[in-house]
Amino acid sequence: AFGLLVYKIKETQGYNRIDIIVTYKEKLILIQCKNIEISISVQTVRVFKLAILRFSSNSLRIIVYNNKKLKEKKYATVKAKLWAQTSKRNIQICNEDKFVDIIKDFYELDNDDYIKLVDYKADSFNINSLLEENVSI
Incomplete structure (x- = not known):
């Protein structure tokens, strides 16, 4: 089984930047966290x-x-969804509940591969016992 290697990007953390970079199966997962x-x-x-x-x-x-935290019925505007879907850059928009499923689908994981998002909190991010604090998802 493969592990996840997670980097928290402190220098660019914040509005409209890459907050977390994950290496999995020699590929990158670039994550922007929105707490809006x-x-x-x-x-x-x-x-x-x-x-x-x-x-x-x-x-x-x-x-x-x-x-x-989201108070509106729709997580993204129609234009935002269209922009992400038509992008050639594999941009996905999801909540914390769908995060692991998107990774599994993207990498077409075998049954013996195991990824689980555990102990979710709005101000922390925990993947396979690696806790990142002060990251708002």
Whole structure:
């Protein structure tokens, strides 16, 4: 089985940047964490796309939003969803509950591969016993 190697990017952490970089099966997962009450806008997706351009095109790029904090019915605007879906950069938008499923689907994991998001908290991110604090998802 393969493990996840997680890097928290402190220098660029914050609005419209890459917050977390994960290495899994020799590929990258680039994550932007959104802890917002309103729907993700097309501008958020566009700026994220600019931030990820310098990375390999075969990496997975995810904008993860905090489902518990979101107050609007839709997690993203129609334009934001369209922009992400039509991007050639594998941009996915999901909440913390769908995060692991997106990774499994992207990598077409075998049954013996095991990834689990555990102990989710809005101000921390725990993957396979590696806890990242002060990262809002």
